[in-house]
Amino acid sequence: MAARARGGGALGSSADEHAAVVSWLREQEAKDLLRFVAIGSVDDGKSTLIGRLLHDAHGLYQDQLSAVRRASLKGSTRGAGSISEIDFSLFTDGLLAEREQGITIDVAYRYFATDRRKFIIADTPGHVQYTRNMATGASTADVAVILVDARHGVIAQTRRHAHIAALLGIPRVVACVNKMDLVAFDRGRFDEIVDELRSIASRLGVEAIHPVPVSALAGDNVVERSARTPWWTGGTLLDLLESLPVADEDRDGPFRLPMQLVLRPGLGYRGFAGRIARGTIAAGDEVVALPSGKRTRVAGVDVGGREVPSASAPLSVALRLVDEIDVSRGDVLACPSAPPVCAAELEADLVWMSERPLDPGRTYLLKHTTRIVRAAVRVLSGTDPETLAPAPARSLALNDVGRVLVTCRAPLLFDPYRRSRRTGAFILIDSVTNDTVAAGMIAEKTKRDGTADATTRTQVGAAERRERLGQAGVLAAVLAPALEAARELAFAVERELFDRERVATVVEGPAAEAAGAACARAGLIAIVPGVGGGATLVVDGEVASSDPGADVDETARAWAAILASRSGASP
Amino acid sequence: MNALPADAVPAHEPDPRVDRRRLSHLRALEAESIHVFREVVAELERPVMLYSIGKDSSVLVRLAQKAFAPAPLPFPLLHIDTTWKFRAMIDFRDRFAKDNGLDLRVHTNHAALAEGASPFAWGSNKYTQVMKTHALLDALRAGGYDAAFGGARRDEERSRAKERVLSFRDRHGQGPKNQRPGCGTYSTARSGKGESIRAFPLSNWTELDVWQYIWLEEIPIVPLYFAAPRPVVERDGVLLMVDDERFPLEPGESPRIETVRFRTLGCYPLTGATRSAAATLPEILREMIEATSSERQGRLIDLDEEASMEAKKREGYF
Numbered sequence A: 001m002a003a004r005a006r007g008g009g010a011l012g013s014s015a016d017e018h019a020a021v022v023s024w025l026r027e028q029e030a031k032d033l034l035r036f037v038a039i040g041s042v043d044d045g046k047s048t049l050i051g052r053l054l055h056d057a058h059g060l061y062q063d064q065l066s067a068v069r070r071a072s073l074k075g076s077t078r079g080a081g082s083i084s085e086i087d088f089s090l091f092t093d094g095l096l097a098e099r100e101q102g103i104t105i106d107v108a109y110r111y112f113a114t115d116r117r118k119f120i121i122a123d124t125p126g127h128v129q130y131t132r133n134m135a136t137g138a139s140t141a142d143v144a145v146i147l148v149d150a151r152h153g154v155i156a157q158t159r160r161h162a163h164i165a166a167l168l169g170i171p172r173v174v175a176c177v178n179k180m181d182l183v184a185f186d187r188g189r190f191d192e193i194v195d196e197l198r199s200i201a202s203r204l205g206v207e208a209i210h211p212v213p214v215s216a217l218a219g220d221n222v223v224e225r226s227a228r229t230p231w232w233t234g235g236t237l238l239d240l241l242e243s244l245p246v247a248d249e250d251r252d253g254p255f256r257l258p259m260q261l262v263l264r265p266g267l268g269y270r271g272f273a274g275r276i277a278r279g280t281i282a283a284g285d286e287v288v289a290l291p292s293g294k295r296t297r298v299a300g301v302d303v304g305g306r307e308v309p310s311a312s313a314p315l316s317v318a319l320r321l322v323d324e325i326d327v328s329r330g331d332v333l334a335c336p337s338a339p340p341v342c343a344a345e346l347e348a349d350l351v352w353m354s355e356r357p358l359d360p361g362r363t364y365l366l367k368h369t370t371r372i373v374r375a376a377v378r379v380l381s382g383t384d385p386e387t388l389a390p391a392p393a394r395s396l397a398l399n400d401v402g403r404v405l406v407t408c409r410a411p412l413l414f415d416p417y418r419r420s421r422r423t424g425a426f427i428l429i430d431s432v433t434n435d436t437v438a439a440g441m442i443a444e445k446t447k448r449d450g451t452a453d454a455t456t457r458t459q460v461g462a463a464e465r466r467e468r469l470g471q472a473g474v475l476a477a478v479l480a481p482a483l484e485a486a487r488e489l490a491f492a493v494e495r496e497l498f499d500r501e502r503v504a505t506v507v508e509g510p511a512a513e514a515a516g517a518a519c520a521r522a523g524l525i526a527i528v529p530g531v532g533g534g535a536t537l538v539v540d541g542e543v544a545s546s547d548p549g550a551d552v553d554e555t556a557r558a559w560a561a562i563l564a565s566r567s568g569a570s571p
Numbered sequence B: 001m002n003a004l005p006a007d008a009v010p011a012h013e014p015d016p017r018v019d020r021r022r023l024s025h026l027r028a029l030e031a032e033s034i035h036v037f038r039e040v041v042a043e044l045e046r047p048v049m050l051y052s053i054g055k056d057s058s059v060l061v062r063l064a065q066k067a068f069a070p071a072p073l074p075f076p077l078l079h080i081d082t083t084w085k086f087r088a089m090i091d092f093r094d095r096f097a098k099d100n101g102l103d104l105r106v107h108t109n110h111a112a113l114a115e116g117a118s119p120f121a122w123g124s125n126k127y128t129q130v131m132k133t134h135a136l137l138d139a140l141r142a143g144g145y146d147a148a149f150g151g152a153r154r155d156e157e158r159s160r161a162k163e164r165v166l167s168f169r170d171r172h173g174q175g176p177k178n179q180r181p182g183c184g185t186y187s188t189a190r191s192g193k194g195e196s197i198r199a200f201p202l203s204n205w206t207e208l209d210v211w212q213y214i215w216l217e218e219i220p221i222v223p224l225y226f227a228a229p230r231p232v233v234e235r236d237g238v239l240l241m242v243d244d245e246r247f248p249l250e251p252g253e254s255p256r257i258e259t260v261r262f263r264t265l266g267c268y269p270l271t272g273a274t275r276s277a278a279a280t281l282p283e284i285l286r287e288m289i290e291a292t293s294s295e296r297q298g299r300l301i302d303l304d305e306e307a308s309m310e311a312k313k314r315e316g317y318f
Helices: A017-030 A046-056 A062-075 A096-101 A128-138 A156-167 A187-204 A237-243 A450-455 A462-469 A483-499 A512-521 A552-566 B025-043 B055-068 B087-099 B110-114 B124-143 B158-162 B207-217 B281-289 B308-314
Strands: A032-040 A108-113 A117-123 A143-149 A172-178 A209-213 A256-258 A261-266 A269-275 A280-282 A286-290 A294-303 A306-308 A310-312 A316-321 A332-334 A341-352 A363-368 A371-383 A401-414 A425-429 A436-442 A474-480 A504-506 A525-531 A536-539 A542-545 B047-050 B077-080 B104-107 B147-149 B166-169 B196-199 B228-235 B238-241 B256-261 B272-275
Touching: A017 B025, A017 B207, A017 B281, A032 A046, A032 A156, A032 A172, A032 B025, A046 A108, A046 A117, A046 A143, A046 A237, A117 A237, A143 A156, A143 A187, A143 A237, A156 A187, A156 A341, A156 A401, A172 A187, A172 A237, A187 A209, A209 A237, A256 A269, A261 B025, A269 B025, A280 A294, A294 A310, A316 B025, A363 A401, A363 A436, A371 A425, A401 A436, A474 A483, A474 A512, A474 A552, A483 A504, A483 A525, A483 A552, A512 A525, A525 A552, A536 A552, A542 A552, B025 B055, B025 B147, B025 B196, B025 B207, B047 B055, B047 B124, B055 B207, B077 B124, B087 B104, B104 B124, B110 B124, B207 B281, B238 B256, B238 B272
Parallel strands: A032 A117, A032 A143, A143 A172, A172 A209, A474 A525, A504 A525, B047 B077, B047 B147, B077 B104, B147 B196
Antiparallel strands: A108 A117, A256 A332, A261 A269, A269 A316, A280 A310, A286 A294, A286 A332, A294 A306, A294 A316, A341 A401, A341 A436, A363 A371, A363 A425, A371 A401, A425 A436, A474 A536, A536 A542, B166 B196, B228 B238, B228 B256, B256 B272
């Protein structure tokens, strides 16, 4: 293990110490942060794997090592047959209670660095009754490392954990087939398990899994390549962790700033403070305050009391606004051309975390970004732990996963979880005990204009309107880097649609989205121009870009065709 | 009918203004810490920051200042003074509070002092429990505080590895099974009667991160962290600094001057010094990088019993 110099870089002992430290600091500044969660069944050896990773990556300090040696001698829980002198799991199994039981009962966080990255590990419990803690550890992870015991292969608990990891939208999954030493490093056994994991992954909608055959106890393929798996051409676990890209899709999304609090140190300064959940903001950008719908521009962006030209997720900022508009905690400042969904009724996947089962007859507190509302929860379906298919259920008990319908007293401003883990997640709180009882992930399929429907008293149905107009209403956004360009495109699309005998209108001005939505409800094709990355048409969450080189008329024709087909068959 | 989409800037058309450089781990940690400060201040009535004078406290104060700038800190600082702190710590504390315009409140368990509480007379266990743990709980109760920020890091000690960023303590301490899962959303959700919240904005920082940040941000710290000639005696392999005349020297024992520094600070009779020539930040950083022993090694209170920190956590100590 000493062959590879890892663990934070080394300094020469040469003369200019100061310069050496400074250049080392620069190197550190360039490192990014990867959070991963280790999940698996109770005996799969997660804690041992993490201990091995920390040890071999030189992340362990010497006195921790000797303290663990002492504890290993006092009474290892892992019993006989251990081929290692050190019980690696003692590095992470911290609490007394679990040392007595020999299982991890709470999420333990560990930190280490290599020359390329800093890592935060969440070591999560594998025992069935602590699945809720697993969900906690997994909720912020970039990578899930799923452990499978090579002797037992995929078991029910593995499926459950894979399911939760998929629900939590962890972008990348590494499958560690552990205890390969106990199956004589048999390639056939490894392939068999990987095949089964892949079939589960594809059923769960996980794009790719990265397998690696390891022995955590003996160290094979954890940090060092194993001579005992000559058939394995892939890298080690650490190779994977160092090379998997860190997801930062939130930085490219449309801007959202859930308001935490307003800083008012005195006359003249009002800073709207929060952590950017998605996107980027710069002075001069237009923002819409939701749910009020009031628009203004950003006068300045401050990070830690200093003005910066722009800031992206996940930075904590304070925005100064041009106009004095009322924005308070729980509101969202957002990109006006692509605001979040505003709805009081939504579908979500729920991981139930409380000993007391979900009670559809009562209400819970729902905390979503910085907003807390009262909500009732109805179960639509549970999950069969074997097949992972939806199964009938009326309630959810501890560690159950299900699809629910949530009805809030006030609307939430959100994005579906698949698009944003920050603005698509919520927790449910028991208002009597103040315990967190569930973690929720908002589904794509959501009644988007629930509040609008609730307030409208129209007696004219959508079908009647379609009959009359010969088309269905559509709401579309036309985006371009500059507003003027977006307007030009929007009016060209309107003209094209008119020539195709469609009823279309461009909607502009304050609260254009709300007005556009009303037009669409009335059966029109409503086109809202706005500022966005490139020339883009957005309809119902789907996106079309203009062909490179296409002029305005060509783009307008192509987009009008899309909108015409969206609004139904020709009249 | 189709509604306006949730998403308009597509993934394949990235916002050209986005800084393509990856966010460095320190800026990511900073953003997370600021978020925690703001969330607790927004949701709770009477927060307080536990100020220990150490380097982590200095960083904590800087992060809090960033969270609320240009406004002053919206909460006071509370220091539990055992009267056995290094004199240099108290000097630093008072100057730091003045320079930064901090509302510093100091609490001491005077009743126990009158009974003769001292680390020498009572032993580190009983002394720590009375002068630190009890004093802290008394001060929190007396102040009516419902939230307390602390500078604990998960990398410090094994039982702290499981501490949540927000942790709930009832009147009697806490049970590890009763912690509320957070799932990325911080559940402060108003503490119940008799409960208070401990918030740890530095949870995900490592010792090295803290030092790097002190360097980058030029954050003032107590001079004891830097090597200097100091009077010490060696007991059971631990170097103790003779900071004042209350230090009872054993027969034949006399302090000698050695060049030492401290990696953590606490009560001087309970805090071991390290032989070191690192007198500047780059030298300390260099020592850190090459460190082979973790920082709590110098703290005698942890050596008293296996999992001692966990026992103290149950009692409400940080």
